[in-house]
Amino acid sequence: MISFLDLKAINQQYREELIEACTKVIDSGWYIQGQECSLFEKEFSLYCGTEYTVGVANGLDALTLIIRAYKEMGIFNNGDEIIVPANTYIASILAISENGLIPVLVEPDINTYLLDEKRIEESLTMKTKAILVVHLYGQTCNMGAFNKLGKKYNLKIIEDSAQSHGASFDDRKAGNLGDASGFSFYPGKNLGALGDGGAVTSNDKTLIDTIRILGNYGSSKKYENHYKGVNSRLDEIQASMLRVKLRYLDDEIKHRRKIAEYYCLHIKNEHVVLPIIKDKSRHVWHLFVVSVKNRKEFQDYLLKHGIQTLIHYPIPPHKQNAYKDFNNLKFPITEKIHNEIISLPISGIMDFNDVKHIVKIVNDFN
Numbered sequence: 001m002i003s004f005l006d007l008k009a010i011n012q013q014y015r016e017e018l019i020e021a022c023t024k025v026i027d028s029g030w031y032i033q034g035q036e037c038s039l040f041e042k043e044f045s046l047y048c049g050t051e052y053t054v055g056v057a058n059g060l061d062a063l064t065l066i067i068r069a070y071k072e073m074g075i076f077n078n079g080d081e082i083i084v085p086a087n088t089y090i091a092s093i094l095a096i097s098e099n100g101l102i103p104v105l106v107e108p109d110i111n112t113y114l115l116d117e118k119r120i121e122e123s124l125t126m127k128t129k130a131i132l133v134v135h136l137y138g139q140t141c142n143m144g145a146f147n148k149l150g151k152k153y154n155l156k157i158i159e160d161s162a163q164s165h166g167a168s169f170d171d172r173k174a175g176n177l178g179d180a181s182g183f184s185f186y187p188g189k190n191l192g193a194l195g196d197g198g199a200v201t202s203n204d205k206t207l208i209d210t211i212r213i214l215g216n217y218g219s220s221k222k223y224e225n226h227y228k229g230v231n232s233r234l235d236e237i238q239a240s241m242l243r244v245k246l247r248y249l250d251d252e253i254k255h256r257r258k259i260a261e262y263y264c265l266h267i268k269n270e271h272v273v274l275p276i277i278k279d280k281s282r283h284v285w286h287l288f289v290v291s292v293k294n295r296k297e298f299q300d301y302l303l304k305h306g307i308q309t310l311i312h313y314p315i316p317p318h319k320q321n322a323y324k325d326f327n328n329l330k331f332p333i334t335e336k337i338h339n340e341i342i343s344l345p346i347s348g349i350m351d352f353n354d355v356k357h358i359v360k361i362v363n364d365f366n
């Protein structure tokens with residue numbers, strides 16, 4: 001069986017270094033808000049090209065805290081609207097509604113699965129304060145267009161970079177393509193911790209300082225509280241794991257790109273629509289998503305031949321129980337995407353014999 005993602009094998013590559021890093025934290029006696037987190041923040045800023053990084057507990061918190069901080073800074077208010085792609089992972093949308101703002105869902109481009117810049121202007125109202133661009137599957141959005149819209153209409157451009165560590169647009173990395181960016185280090189992401197983790201990157205010092213305070217009960221000085229904050233911090237053990245794995249991220253991305261290139265060149269089946277890569281974007285292939293009309297048949301067929309696949313995602317956010325108010329909205333492109341997409345195995349460690357086997361089996365599907 002070729003598994004969708006072999007997390008154990010991925011982390012085994014760095015076993016010795018991970019144990020050493022973990023041991024160092026255990027022996028230091030310091031487990032929260034110490035050296036490892038602040039070193040990781042510096043190293044991740046260098047990697048992304050931003051001035052600042054603040055570690056938080058997970059990716060959802062990263063996005064939620066960006067919006068919360070803009071509220072505390074007087075830039076967003078309850079009831080304001082944020083534009084977000086209708087086909088994103090639900091966390092992007094939860095971060096908006098959790099803050100008492102309104103997610104305005106917009107259809108993606110059918111070919112790239114990314115937020116469609118041509119549909120933004122028709123969705124703007126007097127209450128629109130931001131666009132939450134999601135670099136879905138590892139490909140950056142058309143940031144030239146989004147930053148232009150941001151300037152023209154005075155909107156904050158917030159990136160959801162949870163699937164796109166190391167991806168770039170026009171030689172700038174995800175995390176440094178808008179006003180602020182949220183990252184997830186969930187174990188299955190391209191840069192994954194051995195537990196939960198997240199970060200916000202930005203060049204805005206006020207925003208970063210506000211997030212740091214909000215994530216620490218609203219306090220910058222012990223027992224003095226500026227805000228009704230939350231507890232959302234990146235702990236020392238996870239930061240130390242991430243420092244090890246960050247050193248190998250570019251090698252893993254290189255391997256993912258080789259696999260994706262092989263899939264794109266060699267998968268030849270009229271039923272299988274391959275992903276489209278945009279000009280200025282350098283994809284990091286968190287997921288290799290193809291589109292197949294007879295998806296159920298295709299998935300069963302692959303499984304019968306020992307190939308595990310997943311669907312990202314089977315139910316669009318506006319059809320979820322959690323968003324009952326949205327259940328009657330119509331997003332035909334999003335719904336078509338959710339009915340037809342399927343993710344083939346890809347990772348920073350996958351064996352090329354497996355890749356070749358998958359291509360052969362996919363090509364034989366009819």
Ligand SMILES: *Cc1c(COP(=O)(O)O)cnc(C)c1O
Binds near residue numbers: 186
């Ligand atoms: C994983 C993910 C998140 C949430 O990250 P967590 O660390 O799991 O909270 C947010 N947005 C997208 C697009 C994701 O893929």
